[in-house]
Each structure stands twice: as C-alpha cells, then as structure tokens.
Amino acid sequence: MIRHLGAADYRAMPWANGRGTTTELARENRPDGSLSWRLSVATVSEDGPFSPLPGIDRILTLISGEGFDLMIDGTRHALAPLAPLAFSGDAAVSAVGVKGPSLDFNVMVDRRDWQASVTLITSPHRFTVNGGDLAFLYMLDASTGGAAAGDLIVIQDEEVFTFMEGERALWVRVQRSIKPPSSKNRPS
Numbered sequence: 001m002i003r004h005l006g007a008a009d010y011r012a013m014p015w016a017n018g019r020g021t022t023t024e025l026a027r028e029n030r031p032d033g034s035l036s037w038r039l040s041v042a043t044v045s046e047d048g049p050f051s052p053l054p055g056i057d058r059i060l061t062l063i064s065g066e067g068f069d070l071m072i073d074g075t076r077h078a079l080a081p082l083a084p085l086a087f088s089g090d091a092a093v094s095a096v097g098v099k100g101p102s103l104d105f106n107v108m109v110d111r112r113d114w115q116a117s118v119t120l121i122t123s124p125h126r127f128t129v130n131g132g133d134l135a136f137l138y139m140l141d142a143s144t145g146g147a148a149a150g151d152l153i154v155i156q157d158e159e160v161f162t163f164m165e166g167e168r169a170l171w172v173r174v175q176r177s178i179k180p181p182s183s184k185n186r187p188s
Contacts, residue, residue, distance in 0.1 A: 003154040004147060013040075016051035020044070022106070025152045026136070030110065037109045037116070037174050039136060039152065044068055045101045053089025057111045059118045060085050061170060063140060065102025068095045079104075082140075082168070084118040105138055107172055119171045127155050127171070134174040141167045 010023050020042060027038040035056065041063070060070070062079045070077045071094045072087050079085060087093065089108065109116045121137070129135040137153040147153055153169075 005152040040106045044095050047098050050093040056089035056108050059107040061105045063103050063105050066099035068098040071096045082120050116174045121169045121171045136172040138170040
C-alpha cells in the first residue's frame with residue numbers, strides 16, 4: 001500500500017531553541033510522549049546552534065539552497081547537496097558558513113528503538129518493507145505517478161514506485177533497533 005502526504009498534512013513547529021521553524025512531515029511519539037521518530041524539513045538562514053536532542057540519532061540532507069556546514073563537537077563537516085550526514089543529537093551541533101537560505105531534510109530517531117538510513121534514489125527501484133519497519137520516499141521532483149515535489153510517500157509492504165529520467169527522491173528506512181539479549185537470557 002502506498003499513501004501520499006502533502007503540504008496540507010504537514011505542520012509547522014518552532015525549533016526547541018527558538019531560532020526558527022521546522023515543517024514536520026511525519027512523527028510518532030513513545031508512550032511517555034517523547035519523540036520516537038520524526039521526518040521534517042527546515043530552512044537554515046543564519047549561523048547558529050542546533051537544538052540538543054539527547055538520545056536521538058539524526059540524519060540531515062541538504063536539499064536546496066546555497067548550503068552551509070555543520071560544526072559537530074568542534075569538527076567542521078561540509079554538507080554536499082543531497083549527501084546525507086548522520087550525527088548524534090547528543091553532540092554540540094551548529095550551522096556555520098551559511099551562504100544563504102537553505103532547505104534541509106531531517107530524520108530523527110530515538111536510538112533505543114530505531115535506526116535510520118537515507119539514500120538518494122534516481123532510477124527505478126523495488127522497495128521492500130519488513131514488518132514493523134517504516135519506509136518513506138521524500139519527493140525532490142514531481143513524479144509521473146502524481147506525486148509533487150515535497151510530497152512524502154509512505155510505503156507499506158513490497159511496492160514498486162517508478163521514477164522517470166531526471167526524477168529524484170530520498171529513500172528513508174526506519175528500522176527497529178536490534179537489542180542484545182539481556183544477561184538473564186544468556187547461557188552461563
């Protein structure tokens with residue numbers, strides 16, 4: 001089953017540090033109300049710190065604009081367009097060298113439950129989703145299948161989504177974390 005989400009389904013939210021807003025595309029909370037996972041896009045217009053997100057793993061992908069770099073725990077990382085960069089929400093992170101307004105795509109997961117990956121897709125693919133996992137396509141271009149640029153396609157089960165020449169999307173997989181067995185269950 002494929003489900004389309006578009007601008008009418010999204011919601012704008014202020015950043016935790018108050019320096020901007022994020023458009024939340026999809027989100028799930030843990031039973032206690034804390035973040036389990038989230039997909040969003042945000043505009044970065046100036047140098048400044050990112051909100052700390054302890055326990056959260058993040059993947060940021062520059063999707064448009066003149067760009068910026070990330071300073072992560074004192075090390076500068078150049079952001080290349082459409083090249084996902086993973087980092088810990090526990091780290092001290094700042095946008096530096098902002099050249100002009102830029103739009104980034106964000107995936108955030110609580111590492112106790114999830115692990116995520118983001119891949120640029122530019123050719124036809126068969127997408128397979130395992131039970132309990134989550135899969136999304138964030139459309140960078142309009143598709144011949146009727147999706148607009150900026151739409152989020154939610155994929156459940158095995159699906160075929162065909163791209164024509166020049167169409168691009170970000171393939172996002174959010175998978176359950178594999179936890180080691182507890183010491184009570186290990187043989188002695």
